[in-house]
Amino acid sequence: MITVVTTIIGGPGFRAAVSAQGTSGECHPSDPATCTLADLADLLGIRIGTTLEDFEIVDSDYVATLRREFTSVTPENALKAYSIRPTQSSWDFSAGDAVVDYSVDAGLEIRGHTLVWAKDEYTPAWLAGLTDPVALWTATQEHVTQVMSRYADRVRRWDVVNEPLATLGTGPSDSVFWSLAGDWIGDVFRLADSIDPTAELWINEYGTDWVPGKHAAYLSLVRDLVESDVPIDGVGLQVHRLPGSAVDQALLEQQLRDFTSLGLQVAVTELDVPVAPTDPGALEWQASQYRKVMAACLAVSGCREVTVWGLSDRDTWLDGLGVFSTPTRPLLFDDSLRPKPAYTAVRDLMAQTVVRRSLPTTGGFAGSEVLTAWAILTLGVALVMSTRRPRRTS
Numbered sequence: 001m002i003t004v005v006t007t008i009i010g011g012p013g014f015r016a017a018v019s020a021q022g023t024s025g026e027c028h029p030s031d032p033a034t035c036t037l038a039d040l041a042d043l044l045g046i047r048i049g050t051t052l053e054d055f056e057i058v059d060s061d062y063v064a065t066l067r068r069e070f071t072s073v074t075p076e077n078a079l080k081a082y083s084i085r086p087t088q089s090s091w092d093f094s095a096g097d098a099v100v101d102y103s104v105d106a107g108l109e110i111r112g113h114t115l116v117w118a119k120d121e122y123t124p125a126w127l128a129g130l131t132d133p134v135a136l137w138t139a140t141q142e143h144v145t146q147v148m149s150r151y152a153d154r155v156r157r158w159d160v161v162n163e164p165l166a167t168l169g170t171g172p173s174d175s176v177f178w179s180l181a182g183d184w185i186g187d188v189f190r191l192a193d194s195i196d197p198t199a200e201l202w203i204n205e206y207g208t209d210w211v212p213g214k215h216a217a218y219l220s221l222v223r224d225l226v227e228s229d230v231p232i233d234g235v236g237l238q239v240h241r242l243p244g245s246a247v248d249q250a251l252l253e254q255q256l257r258d259f260t261s262l263g264l265q266v267a268v269t270e271l272d273v274p275v276a277p278t279d280p281g282a283l284e285w286q287a288s289q290y291r292k293v294m295a296a297c298l299a300v301s302g303c304r305e306v307t308v309w310g311l312s313d314r315d316t317w318l319d320g321l322g323v324f325s326t327p328t329r330p331l332l333f334d335d336s337l338r339p340k341p342a343y344t345a346v347r348d349l350m351a352q353t354v355v356r357r358s359l360p361t362t363g364g365f366a367g368s369e370v371l372t373a374w375a376i377l378t379l380g381v382a383l384v385m386s387t388r389r390p391r392r393t394s
């Protein structure tokens, strides 16, 4: 998805406006309704993502919205072990191939999710049942090797280990993977790095934004990896919110910074904000929560992505969990794929941020050349940031 940036010199104060010709045609951030989320994400040098399943590819309304509004995709289930290797003797890449091929054709970046999911309930029974650590490691090596090799030319970013911590606690999860000896998380990252040395390697975790003490536990785990020179590039915060629980923007921003201070990229990888089914004010409240999450990411220079966990309310995984009153209505588009207040809030904040970043405020510079050079530099940095792999070198 290539965005063309142009500068418009706006009057004696040399106020620059930025516009983009992206998926929506002409995007003028000073008039946010002319822009899609994808246009604005490109201008801001971040990814805006959502999920994709193989059966959603044939839904023309779904994919039209996906292609118009988003720049990246996380396969919701198709690349997980339970999809790819449901039994020890059966490999099934059909859903993964469909989602990956579609995304590549559509020019969408892919977050490969996930190589090892450290939750037994989401691990194929045959794999979770391997009580011999040697057999478990052999199976893990085989899985990571097969999956990464198959998609190496198309999937440039992987959630290598997902949810190593207890869902609602601060200790290790009760996954079979913790029966592996020593630094098993580091071992999986080193394995992944050996298979595809140029892929971005990420860790991802649930609930660190609201489970008491979990952020500190996650930070400590990640710091240990960094200090052990484990080849890790990024840290994902899932940010699945609870109904009625307000986002603390400053806290979320600080949590993101705690990881970028370690020299890593960060991303909000699985955002959803469920609300009560009958609360009339819920959608406006939800919009303000979405806005705070996007604002926190935009405030942190190493925050590379915000991905919402599902495109429209009719697609959400939350309604099938049996935990919340339904419909939970947690996403940016409603059941008919109409944008909700949360969409408008996110879009407008992104547009305001583009405008604010593109307005030189002092009179120290003059001339359209300066502004044009600035715009080219911004585009160049955005393109480089979207393609490079800022592997830690120390």
Ligand code: XIL
Binding pocket: 076, 077, 162, 206, 238, 270, 317
């Ligand atoms: C969920 C999917 O959305 C569901 O369709 C599936 O049944 C279970 O997994 N954390 C993660 C995601 O890392 O992979 C999960 O996705 C949601 C929680």
